[in-house]
Amino acid sequence: MNAPDEALAETDRAIRELGARGVQIFTNVSGRPLTAPEFLPLFDMMADYDRPIWLHPARGAEMTDYRTEAASAFEIWWTFGWPYETSAAMARLVFAGLFDRHPSLKIITHHMGGMVPYVEGRVGYGWDQLGSRSSDEDYTSVLTRLRNRPVDYFRLFYADTALFGAGPATECGLRFFGVEKILFASDAPFDPERGPLFIRETINVLDALPISEADRARIYWRNAVELLGL
């Protein structure tokens, strides 16, 4: 992605010649947001191919949590930073009008949409008032330029179930995005058992969800089959 033209050419080759079903990118490119002009052709291409983009968080300790400190301590940059980073990237794509440009664009967010479903009220009523908290920037044109409420665009993202066995959060995410947008993922092997724990716990959570077996099958495999054109 730091060579956008080459990334575009390789994406095209991977899909046309190698049968790739989508591409994964990170939430920023060397510290630049995905809405920088040089990255937009990739979103155009993936919309044209109707293939998904996996969005993986990228953030390190250099993104500090306190103005007086040089780095994020105790791996807060990972625990809270990755979901924050994912959410910020989603917001930037929304406010750039990406979904007005490509209403059927498919972007899969990691860890069940970052932190978006939990702060649904802030994304909703909060961002309906975008601009009311800023005196140095004029955001009045942003809302009028978008066709829908900001929160409506956030529901267009897909989300995976890699929440490390957190049942209530999985339900919260499911209710935000809807069952057709949820894809199974476990984040194996990054658990204390180096693999089996997150798979097992995630399956336990999904099997306990108060949904129909047809909807459960959507999450486990049917959504993926449709999304990836398998």
Added chain:
Amino acid sequence: MNAPDEALAETDRAIRELGARGVQIFTNVSGRPLTAPEFLPLFDMMADYDRPIWLHPARGAEMTDYRTEAASAFEIWWTFGWPYETSAAMARLVFAGLFDRHPSLKIITHHMGGMVPYVEGRVGYGWDQLGSRSSDEDYTSVLTRLRNRPVDYFRLFYADTALFGAGPATECGLRFFGVEKILFASDAPFDPERGPLFIRETINVLDALPISEADRARIYWRNAVELLGL
């Protein structure tokens, strides 16, 4: 708080002479974490008085979301930044061993614990592996110094219901903290109707929770009566 000795004297006066039931502080003090040595006596005092501390997020656009940008855009610093800031402050208090020092310390987090309940899995299994993602810092002693798993301490915080009418998130938060730790709050008047909307929506959410009337009364008022010694 930028004059810690005076803050301590005024807290003492407010409680002893004026009948204050607790104090509110912000999640950082001029960019310094609350675990800086000069702030710890306030936590000691509030633990001794057995009175709660309200923890309110403080964060502005200067905390940028991208390394290549000078400021956070589109008020992301508010929408996602405040819950992040709250969560980071909670983590710093936990890892400083504050709850080992004061097991009955009462800290009320805003907006239902920031983002903690949604990323319960990361706080749990993720922080059980603290240190595994860091090569420049040695965190091995942090976990052994704490008596419990990190996630267990996060459940000791109190949390308010100011989620702007987000029902699934409210359930998620309730299941993380437990009904005895949840306090009614609406964030009025910061809604599009300048007051009534968040009150109305929050009441609608609480009235629809699948809990007993006794538990609902806990959230609406009984927990507050007990916590504040009213």
